[in-house]
Amino acid sequence: MTKRVVISGYKAHELGIFNDQHPGIAIIKKALTDQLLTLLEQGLEWVIVSGQLGVETWAIECVWDLQEEYPHLQYAVITPFLDQQANWNETKQELYEQIIAMADYTVSLTNKPYEAPWQFVEKNKFLLRNSDALLLVYDEENEGSPKFLKQMAAQLAETTDYELLSVTADDLQLIAEDLQREQWE
Template sequence: MKTLIAGYRPYELGIFKNNDPKKEVLTDFLRHKIREYLETGTEWFIIQGYTGIELYAAKCILEIREDYDVGLAVLKPFHDFDERYKDEEKIVLNEILAECDFHRFIFEKPYANPGMFRQINRFLLENTDQAIIVYDEETPSKTRFLYNEILEFQTDNTYNIERIQFDEINTFIDSRYDS
C-alpha cells in the first residue's frame, strides 16, 4: 500500500526555529502515526518535499526503517520548487533525497502556471492508495487544496484519507507528555 503524507509548513504552525519544542512533539506524533500505518500494510510513503510535516515525517521514516521494510519516495512537484527554502531547509531536503528510495519530479520543468498544482494533486492521488493529511479547517493552509481534491477524488474512487486535526495531536500530547 502507498500512503501520501501532507500537511502544514512550519511557519503555518508557528515554528520558526529548528529547535522549537513544537517540532519535537509533532515529530513524535508523526513517528507514532507512521508506525500505525506500517503495522497495517503501508509499504511506501510518498511526500513532495515540502517543509514542515512532510520533511518531519520523512526523517521519521528514515529513522525507523531499520525496523520495517518500507520505502520513501519524494516526488518533487517541479524543478526549482524549493528555491525559496532557507539554507537549513535545503540541507534537510537534500539529506532526505540522498537517503530516500526513490525521487523524481512530477513535472520535468519549472513552475509554469497554477493549473499545475491540480495536475500534481491528481497524479499523487492516482498513484497512492491513501493519505495522511495534517489539516485543521480552523487553521488555513495551502493543504486545503489537496484535501479538497481528495474529497472530490473519493466521489468516484476508493481512496482512504486520515485527516489529522489539532485535537488529535493535543490528545496525543496529553497521553504522552506531562503538563
C-alpha cells in the first residue's frame, strides 16, 4: 500500500518553461493528477516534495485541487537546506512561501544554507527512506537533475518493495493529444 509518495521531476527551466502560462504545465499537471487519483485509491495519505520549482510545485498545486475532494490528503515540504528560494524572483518566492505556509509538515534537513551538493544527496536519501514510492516526471532520453534521485530509487526498488512510478515524455504526449481532441469536440 502506497501511503507516502515522493513527487519530483524536472525543474521548470530544464523543460524550457519560463512562465506560468506555458501550455506544457497543464499537461504535466493532468498527468500528475491522474497518477495521484490512482494512488489515492490505493491509500495515499502523504505527498512529499523538496520544494523545487517545476514538477514539484505543480504537484502541490494538484494536491491543493484534490484536497477539496480528498481532505485527508496531506503534503510535506522537506528542503535540502535553508532559504533555497533566496535567489528566485519575487513571483516564484511568493508561490514557494504559499506552498510552505499551507504544508502539513515542513523541515529543512541540514538546517543551514546551501553549502555543497552533498545536501542534495542527503535529501534524496531521506526522502526515499521516508516514503513508499517515488513518482517521477522524467524521460531517459533527456537527462536532467532528477536522474540522481531516479538512480537511488531504482537501487532501492531492486532490494525492497519500494515503488518507482514515472511519467515519461510518451505519457505526456498521449495526454497532450487527448486534451487536444477534447478541445475539438
